[in-house]
Amino acid sequence: MNKILVIYPGFPHYRVGIIEALTNSPNNHYVFLGDKKGWNNIKPYDFKDSADFKDFPAYKIGPFYFNRGLIRYAFSQKSNGAIVHAPPHWISIIVATLILRIKGVKVFNWTHGILTNHKNLKNRFYFIFFKYFFDGLLLYGNLAKQNLINLGFNKEKIKVIYNSLDYNKQIKLRGTLTEEERQSIRSHLFDNPNNNQLVFIGRLTTQKKLNLLIKAIKLLKDENILVNLLLIGDGDEKERLQAQIDKYKIADQICFYGASYDETQNYKLISSSDCCVATGEIGLTAMHSLMFGVPVISHSDMNKQMPEFEAILPNINGDLFEYDNTVDLKEKIKNVLNFSKDKSDLQVKEDCYKIMDEYYNPDFQSKLIDSLF
Template sequence: MKKILVIYPGFPHYRNGIIEELLEDKENEYFFIGDDNMMGTSIKPYDFKGNEKFFNAPSYKVKNFIFHKKMIAYILKNDFDSYIFHSSPFWITILISFFILKLKGKKCYNWTHGLLKDEDSFKSKFYLNFYKLFDGIILYGNGAKKNMINKGFPKEKLTVIYNSLNYKKQIINRDKLNVDDFITLKKKIFGTNYKRPQLIFIGRLTKQKKLTVLLELIDILNKKGQNFNLVFVGDGQEKKNLELITLDKGLDDQIKFYGPSYDEFEIYSLIASSDCCVSPGEIGLTAIHSLTYGTPVISHNNANYQMPEFESIIDGVNGKLFEYNDTNSLVEAVLSWFNDNKDREVVRNNCYKVIDEVFNPVNQKKIINKIK
């Protein structure tokens, strides 16, 4: 059994599925080091609950550079068979730790996004050379792998492990509610208008998500005689602006702001009772969350402006992809999806399939354990 150290600046709560899968692994023994306060950011950290396999290395920031106390001492004192970093050139203590380990002849891998954009910028060339320092790169998506290979990066050094959420705990919720339960929830949110097809967006309400496009979508659909409901689940700096536009367009009986939810069963109820999740900007882990609960996803098709999780959307099977920055294309994607009269149970199972087979921590762990 190999001993492997996973080195992160901090472990976010949404990595709980893969962290727990690695902690329970019987093939290799995994240990973790990072800041248990997520470097003072607003992101909720994963709680290791005093697990002896986690070592806390508090961080501090100097301009754009991040340093970690106690990390180098821990690296010098303890010996592992190989090391998995989540490393940036600007995380100085992590970078120093990497060079120390390379001098000791240790295998070091970088678990990262890689090159998300297919471009020949200074930034992409800089990061490509940085990635070449490692023995291997562990990626979230095939798009980044393709981009790196196109730039001459050795194919054999690239491994795609995809991404996941708290899969084992989430799938327990599946089928806990039935159609009657969903109708009750829809009535609670939309009253007598609950019978309309229901769209959902779940996540932070930020400008980069291009959420005003969703308001345009509902408005255009209305003019075509197609009335939809839309529920926003989340909070953020764009909420007030979205509310004002909703009132200005007279859409307040069709668009509801549910607010943030951190209760997984409540999130399941909201997603599973909706007919489709729509994200006009980058989709990220929202796609995984929605598909896990059997709800199809519509998002745009430009990989250069997407997060790798959009690869979970199979056009026409568990969702639709529309032309980037084209509201009319989004409208047509929504109408096309709903006009096809797809069987909801078939769609639900298509959504489950890509998660159960690929985008889950059990599959991630299997792939990681095969890396030499």
């Protein structure tokens, strides 16, 4: 079997699906290299005592990052291919990439690519970085691919691999919540559980622009349309949001649930809702909600979005509102709630499931990765 190195600064816990899919690949032997403590304050994936994981502790010098011992490993070990997650400031991974390529090993960078269509100095720098340092790219989204092609990148060297979460666990959960349980959850959260229920899951930060969502709920109330909002998460924006809610006199329509990291509980909370709304950039939240059959709304400015927003298909599994436009957000909420009423509950869920089951899952990703080597 080919020995393929997978080199990350550290492996986040939400990579569990693809890590386990690669570990169980019948075609290649994957060895994972990174800091067992993770990176960027994200909970790490636990490899336990797996012989297929090599720990290379991360450290920082000025603006640059390193993994202790990684370069020596790249020199000494034989391999048939490599996948890296390598921004240009992560020096050890870049040097390891160059060593591997000199040794004749193909190296692919699994990266966001270029997320905006601006032909500015930053994007041109990344274009050069991607073109000359790697044999090819694995990108999370199609727009990033097009942005690179527009700058002159060879499209044959780009594969769109999308993203995934713990798909196997999620697939076992979805569809298990009964209507009685759903109503019970809503009754526990809100005084008026018959109102349509919106949900947001993530950190309560300024970047998430949740003040727009609170205002949209007030505008809906002015039209005699009452919706509840479940906020799953915590953060430094909570007090400001609470003040805004009190000002609008809609406290009975909002529930601050707090942070939740339990997948089963999150499934129940998301599935008890009619629509997920992310007013700032949306990433894994889109996948989480669609995987559980809940339509998603986010904004349409591709230059201020994360790749996962491409999974939102207007009038099919959600909608996209004009960036920073609260009135349009209000209208898109009405639209999603209305088109959901025109379908059966099963059809709403299946329209959400479809794109996840086709692309945003570790089976699709692992087959694509296997095909590279």
